[in-house]
Amino acid sequence: MTGPRTGFVVLGLLTTLATTGTGRADPLVRSAPGRDDTSALRPGRWTAPLTTALEFGSARPWAELPVRTDWVDLRWAGGAVAFALAGARTTAGSVHETDLAVDVELRSGASALRVQAGRREITVDGFDPRTAIRARGALRHRLGPVRAVGVIERDPGRVRRWSWALGIEAEHAGLRLRLDHRARRHTDTRDWSIAAVLEVAGPLDLSVDLDPDRTTWGLAVRSRPWGLRVGRVVDGPREGAVAVAVEWRP
Amino acid sequence: MVVLPCAVVLAATVSAVVLNEILYDPPGPDGDSEYVELFNPTDRPVPLDGVELWFLNAGEAADAKRVWSAAAGTVLAAGGFRVIGEEAVAEADETTRLDLQNGPDALELRRDGQRLDAVAWGEEAAAGGEGRAAVDASGAPLGRVPDGRDTDDNAIDLVVLPRPTPGGANLPAVWFDPISTDWDPAWRADPGPLHWTVRWVARGWTDTQEALLRADTAERAVRADRGDTVVVAVTLSLGAGPHARTVEAAASDPAFARIDTSRVWVGPAPVRLTEVQARPRSDEPEWVELIADEATDLADWRLADDGRARRIGEGAVAAAGERLVLAADPAALVRVHEIDPSVVVVRPEEGWPTLNDGRSGDPSPADEVRLLDARGRVVDRVVYARTDLGSRGESLQRTSVVAGGRFRWMRAAGPPTPGGSHPLESFRPEDPVLTVGPDPFSPDGDARDDLLQIVLEAPGEEPVAEIRDLWGERVLVLEGAVGPGRAHWQWDGTDAEGDPVPVGAYVVYVRADAARGAERAWRRIVGLGRR
Numbered sequence: 001m002t003g004p005r006t007g008f009v010v011l012g013l014l015t016t017l018a019t020t021g022t023g024r025a026d027p028l029v030r031s032a033p034g035r036d037d038t039s040a041l042r043p044g045r046w047t048a049p050l051t052t053a054l055e056f057g058s059a060r061p062w063a064e065l066p067v068r069t070d071w072v073d074l075r076w077a078g079g080a081v082a083f084a085l086a087g088a089r090t091t092a093g094s095v096h097e098t099d100l101a102v103d104v105e106l107r108s109g110a111s112a113l114r115v116q117a118g119r120r121e122i123t124v125d126g127f128d129p130r131t132a133i134r135a136r137g138a139l140r141h142r143l144g145p146v147r148a149v150g151v152i153e154r155d156p157g158r159v160r161r162w163s164w165a166l167g168i169e170a171e172h173a174g175l176r177l178r179l180d181h182r183a184r185r186h187t188d189t190r191d192w193s194i195a196a197v198l199e200v201a202g203p204l205d206l207s208v209d210l211d212p213d214r215t216t217w218g219l220a221v222r223s224r225p226w227g228l229r230v231g232r233v234v235d236g237p238r239e240g241a242v243a244v245a246v247e248w249r250p
Numbered sequence: 251m252v253v254l255p256c257a258v259v260l261a262a263t264v265s266a267v268v269l270n271e272i273l274y275d276p277p278g279p280d281g282d283s284e285y286v287e288l289f290n291p292t293d294r295p296v297p298l299d300g301v302e303l304w305f306l307n308a309g310e311a312a313d314a315k316r317v318w319s320a321a322a323g324t325v326l327a328a329g330g331f332r333v334i335g336e337e338a339v340a341e342a343d344e345t346t347r348l349d350l351q352n353g354p355d356a357l358e359l360r361r362d363g364q365r366l367d368a369v370a371w372g373e374e375a376a377a378g379g380e381g382r383a384a385v386d387a388s389g390a391p392l393g394r395v396p397d398g399r400d401t402d403d404n405a406i407d408l409v410v411l412p413r414p415t416p417g418g419a420n421l422p423a424v425w426f427d428p429i430s431t432d433w434d435p436a437w438r439a440d441p442g443p444l445h446w447t448v449r450w451v452a453r454g455w456t457d458t459q460e461a462l463l464r465a466d467t468a469e470r471a472v473r474a475d476r477g478d479t480v481v482v483a484v485t486l487s488l489g490a491g492p493h494a495r496t497v498e499a500a501a502s503d504p505a506f507a508r509i510d511t512s513r514v515w516v517g518p519a520p521v522r523l524t525e526v527q528a529r530p531r532s533d534e535p536e537w538v539e540l541i542a543d544e545a546t547d548l549a550d551w552r553l554a555d556d557g558r559a560r561r562i563g564e565g566a567v568a569a570a571g572e573r574l575v576l577a578a579d580p581a582a583l584v585r586v587h588e589i590d591p592s593v594v595v596v597r598p599e600e601g602w603p604t605l606n607d608g609r610s611g612d613p614s615p616a617d618e619v620r621l622l623d624a625r626g627r628v629v630d631r632v633v634y635a636r637t638d639l640g641s642r643g644e645s646l647q648r649t650s651v652v653a654g655g656r657f658r659w660m661r662a663a664g665p666p667t668p669g670g671s672h673p674l675e676s677f678r679p680e681d682p683v684l685t686v687g688p689d690p691f692s693p694d695g696d697a698r699d700d701l702l703q704i705v706l707e708a709p710g711e712e713p714v715a716e717i718r719d720l721w722g723e724r725v726l727v728l729e730g731a732v733g734p735g736r737a738h739w740q741w742d743g744t745d746a747e748g749d750p751v752p753v754g755a756y757v758v759y760v761r762a763d764a765a766r767g768a769e770r771a772w773r774r775i776v777g778l779g780r781r
């Protein structure tokens with residue numbers, strides 16, 4: 001498994017030599033349905049301001065396993081305030097999950113506060129459904145080309161309910177580098193991930209995302225108002241996972 | 251006037267004779283096994299003319315009974331012992347009826363109505379002895395250590411001896427007792443290495459004792475303080491069949507030697523343990539289930555925990571391929587589990603070896619169950635900790651995994667099945683590689699599908715099983731039974747901290763090194779629900 005990962009590290013380093021634009025290239029990561037808490041710090045998500053858009057996506061997060069998740073995000077951004085409404089449905093063998101989330105983002109100068117409330121319903125075949133209400137809050141600050149964000153989440157569905165993350169993202173001439181540190185009390189883990197996004201040509205972005213468990217590459221093609229993103233996990237337990245998302249931005 | 255000095259010398263010598271060893275409460279029914287040993291610690295023979303032994307009921311002189319008197323001309327040799335015992339005492343020099351009681355009572359050695367020595371026992375404040383009374387010695391003799399020690403305080407002079415020694419020294423200056431010989435595994439299903447650990451304890455009466463200890467080819471010169479435990483370990487490669495190996499301890503100054511034998515079995519045993527209930531429900535007795543490959547009369551077999559082995563006794567006959575249940579209370583067990591009348595359920599004739607279940611959360615061994623054949627060989631054994639036992643009412647069951655020559659045991663996946671087959675032994679993977687089930691499972695303590703079973707056939711080298719949540723986060727790394735042909739894990743729906751995880755979908759992720767270092771991996775999705 002070291003081969004692909006090493007290759008992508010090299011690719012990540014090479015991207016530091018490139019320039020131009022910004023991009024969003026990791027379709028495996030969704031923003032609003034907060035079930036995937038790793039999404040909080042991914043490109044264009046909690047480190048970046050909400051933008052007005054409508055997005056549909058679908059993923060097979062475990063490759064050949066019978067797991068599929070589909071989502072839709074609706075986002076609107078005004079001057080000092082932005083909203084997002086998101087829904088996702090996941091089927092995983094005998095388990096069915098429905099997730100709804102509402103985001104509100106308040107902006108003031110270089111800082112922004114974003115809060116999210118979510119409701120998750122899980123149905124296991126043969127058992128009564130269970131519902132959990134969760135909440136997230138994030139504080140973001142921009143200093144020149146650098147954005148830093150801290151995220152905290154409470155998930156009552158777990159015995160140890162709190163988790164938090166810190167992220168920092170730097171952008172320069174089409175290259176974006178991001179470093180995340182996550183701590184999860186429910187799994188008693190802390191880890192780091194590093195990501196690089198490179199806009200190769202005007203409408204084309206490439207990304208690579210490394211964390212202790214996986215390497216993900218992504219590709220985004222954009223022709224306003226439409227955008228298409230695809231991604232694939234190339235190693236680790238989720239090797240072979242794929243996702244695709246279509247975005248419409250007015 | 252000429253005789254007087256001789257009389258004074260003689261009297262002083264007789265007064266040195268002591269009650270050296272007393273067995274007032276033999277193991278089991280007192281029967282005819284009581285004895286009293288006299289000892290002459292001087293270097294001159296002592297005539298015992300006129301010496302009498304009196305039993306003082308409750309230590310009261312007013313309620314005394316003479317139980318023995320020396321025949322005329324009786325002489326106790328220098329450094330010699332004389333045993334006054336009841337009929338069943340083979341070492342007795344003189345036989346009499348003692349009828350000693352279990353205390354608080356006392357014995358007095360008298361001559362011409364004068365007390366030569368006295369020992370009281372049963373309670374510290376028991377009357378009739380010298381100083382404080384000796385400790386209570388139920389089932390074992392009291393003895394002076396070293397022989398003849400007499401400070402006029404019974405509590406100091408007499409101790410509980412590890413074994414009866416009528417007519418011999420109570421305890422040598424140097425004495426190493428092999429307190430346990432532990433074969434790991436207790437038996438092998440196939441020939442291969444066995445790790446043998448022998449533990450001795452220094453039981454001589456000197457403060458520091460030296461000896462040469464040997465366990466088969468391994469030997470060790472030791473110097474130990476009294477009461478210290480010394481270990482000698484060796485790994486032996488043994489072929490199929492029964493084996494006997496020698497345990498020796500020897501010292502030259504003072505001379506001491508003892509030889510014991512330890513037996514172990516290699517190869518399939520005709521009778522095996524299959525299920526153990528060491529932490530039963532309140533209305534359920536403890537029990538152990540066996541299965542026999544061939545018809546076997548277990549009358550002379552024994553069941554043991556980490557203590558004494560108990561003879562199973564008459565009526566315990568297992569038919570070929572059938573199960574037999576040993577229980578603390580057979581009637582209660584049959585009633586609680588509605589066991590089929592055709593299943594033999596018996597209580598060991600020599601009593602039930604109460605199975606300890608340890609302290610909550612303690613991973614160290616709580617107890618063990620051993621099955622010994624008619625020749626005293628351990629043919630099967632299961633060692634468990636409290637953390638292996640789970641909730642009250644869950645049994646331990648043998649799995650089909652053999653690792654290191656020993657079958658593995660796991661918590662029952664469902665209700666206990668005394669007398670019947672259980673899910674772990676009948677669990678056969680449908681998939682030739684990785685099988686996970688039941689799906690969904692429900693770790694909610696209702697004894698239905700509480701444990702997720704994960705079996706990997708031909709696992710290769712060092713297989714590792716993890717539980718991941720739906721988005722790839724590791725929940726925990728499982729510990730299981732990994733054998734050369736099969737690996738078996740269980741998941742009880744908790745995370746690495748032991749907290750229950752939320753209901754939902756989880757991924758069982760198993761990986762192993764195949765030949766030449768290549769890694770293989772398997773994934774299965776499974777649902778976790780709770781009622």
